[in-house]
Amino acid sequence: MRVRYDIRKNAYGNAAAYFEMAKKLRGKAEGMKKAIAKTQEEIEDEARRGSTEKEKQPRVKREKKAHEKFRHFFTSSGLLAIGGKDAKQNDALVARHMEEGDLFFHADIQGGSVVILKGGEKAGMEDGKEAAQFAACYSNAWKSTAAVDAYCVKPTQISKHSQGGYVGQGGYAIEGERLWFRGTKLELVIGKDEEGIACVQPAICQRKLGNALLLVPGEVEKGKAAAQIAKELGVHVDEVLQVLPAGNFQIKKL
Numbered sequence: 001m002r003v004r005y006d007i008r009k010n011a012y013g014n015a016a017a018y019f020e021m022a023k024k025l026r027g028k029a030e031g032m033k034k035a036i037a038k039t040q041e042e043i044e045d046e047a048r049r050g051s052t053e054k055e056k057q058p059r060v061k062r063e064k065k066a067h068e069k070f071r072h073f074f075t076s077s078g079l080l081a082i083g084g085k086d087a088k089q090n091d092a093l094v095a096r097h098m099e100e101g102d103l104f105f106h107a108d109i110q111g112g113s114v115v116i117l118k119g120g121e122k123a124g125m126e127d128g129k130e131a132a133q134f135a136a137c138y139s140n141a142w143k144s145t146a147a148v149d150a151y152c153v154k155p156t157q158i159s160k161h162s163q164g165g166y167v168g169q170g171g172y173a174i175e176g177e178r179l180w181f182r183g184t185k186l187e188l189v190i191g192k193d194e195e196g197i198a199c200v201q202p203a204i205c206q207r208k209l210g211n212a213l214l215l216v217p218g219e220v221e222k223g224k225a226a227a228q229i230a231k232e233l234g235v236h237v238d239e240v241l242q243v244l245p246a247g248n249f250q251i252k253k254l
Contacts, residue, residue, distance in 0.1 A: 087170025
């Protein structure tokens with residue numbers, strides 16, 4: 001190692017000069033460390049801000065398909081069943097979405113969802129039982145009992161006219177023989193579909209839902225039940241409220 005020696009200074013003078021130089025270099029090194037640490041903090045802050053901004057960005061709203069405006073589920077064999085949420089939707093469902101080859105389902109009680117099983121006339125009995133259970137669960141029976149009879153008919157058997165005159169909103173006159181599903185249990189399964197959205201289906205349906213829970217009529221008020229279900233599924237409570245029938249609940253883990 002070479003050391004420069006200033007001949008104009010004695011040994012003490014040269015030592016003092018080197019000591020002062022070392023002191024300045026140490027100061028510069030400390031300054032560089034602080035600058036590097038500050039730069040690192042700024043980089044991390046920027047990364048955190050970028051992540052937060054991404055989280056704040058609204059999700060792209062998925063355009064709903066026509067059947068998603070109604071209650072709906074897919075049977076074990078993949079057939080679509082659509083139900084009205086109220087009397088107005090019942091009428092819209094029959095007028096706009098029921099076609100030849102479909103089947104019309106309803107619980108044998110005043111007040112309930114009309115359920116249309118698309119392609120139902122060619123469906124198997126299991127598909128019919130599932131659609132019947134769906135119609136039963138979304139009827140006034142949920143408020144008062146554990147089971148109810150349900151039935152189905154062909155589109156040609158329903159009418160807005162009866163012997164007494166025109167049938168009111170949401171109601172229909174039925175002609176001819178009905179196919180009965182006696183003592184249909186009021187049991188629904190709620191869970192998440194492939195897109196992570198809360199959805200329901202009749203309990204006898206074999207399709208798998210994520211984090212599935214069994215719902216039956218019970219003592220828990222709808223709002224409290226929805227909050228509990230939303231927590232279990234990891235979804236917003238509004239998603240749950242939109243798919244639950246009217247009434248109280250008992251929640252069971254599957």
